[in-house]
Amino acid sequence: MNRFSWVNPSSIEDAVAALEPGASIKAGGIDMMDLLKEGLIVPQRLVNLRAVEGLDQIEETSDGLHIGPLVTLARLAADPTIQKLHRALADAASRAATPQIRNVATVGGNLLQRPRCWYFRNEAFVCRKKGGGRCYAHGGENAYHAILDNQLCAAVHPSAMATALLALGAQLEIRGPVGQRSAPLEGFFVAPEVDVMRENALGDREIITKIILPEPPSGSGSAYLKQGEKESFDWPLAEVAVMLEREANRCKRASIVLGAAAPVPFRAKAAEDALTGKVVDEATARAAARAAVQGAKPLEQNAYKVTIFEAIVRRTILAAHGNVK
């Protein structure tokens, strides 16, 4: 690990000003510490956000729920408003990582963490994500890799928060040297075909300052389910978040997102279309789940994930249907 300087700004303005070239942001530091140890980043300066005032609030406002990027996963999971209005987010936060990690890991850092692909994380493999010419998961150890959109890079996006927040229609508020902008989370993640070396569209010297969740429409409900290899803490083999809006017992609008399936959180539009206008029941949920994995192109060792996703999508649709208020 290289030597770096450490700054503790107390305002957003100071934090943005401290982000000179060669500086990196630190929130909870869980992924940051691994990236440093693995030699994936070599910053000259770490800008610690934890003393920046106002970034750790959860606030109900007239335009929805405002969540500060420093809110920990443990707080998201335990917050009564989030449990009541945005069940998918509370459940995703409660199932991620371990209790110790959830107490420190922040929602902003979770969205921006780098993929856990073992070839990417290993200094010995200069894969496409690191400027090399190939994806080592193709023809390699790929049991945990992507089954969708995996041609250029087969790493899966690691963020459970991204899976849930995308299904819930979140917006980001971002501050940088030229001021503030907002960006829908839909479109924030960058597919390998656009730029294989990054996973999101956050600019240099930009900081996520807020995550905004619109008030859920009446007659809507959400759910999140995760399947790991074991029941204790584990990364997901498959995770799914669903938001359903119902009218007169039929699905008016569905948002279905698959995590751990593709290099960016995967919005299963074919499944959404299959469900829209239908009465939600076992048969329509099953048909939508089949549509969700229609385009899957599993690698040598991960075809089992297709079957798991099909089951988890069906169960999450039915769980969201049961959560409609």
Ligand SMILES: Cc1cc2nc3c(=O)[nH]c(=O)nc-3n(C[C@H](O)[C@H](O)[C@H](O)COP(=O)(O)OP(=O)(O)OC[C@H]3O[C@@H](n4cnc5c(N)ncnc54)[C@H](O)[C@@H]3O)c2cc1C
């Ligand atoms: C054993 C283990 C199991 C895990 N299991 C899961 C799991 O099941 N599901 C899951 O989703 N995650 C899992 N994780 C990942 C963990 O949740 C993330 O590493 C953590 O949430 C990152 O948050 P952080 O606050 O520590 O971010 P940091 O490590 O501080 O930062 C992560 C990245 O975000 C950037 N950043 C942070 N905040 C901001 C901001 N506000 N604006 C701009 N840039 C910012 C940093 O520069 C850095 O690049 C696991 C991790 C471990 C070690």
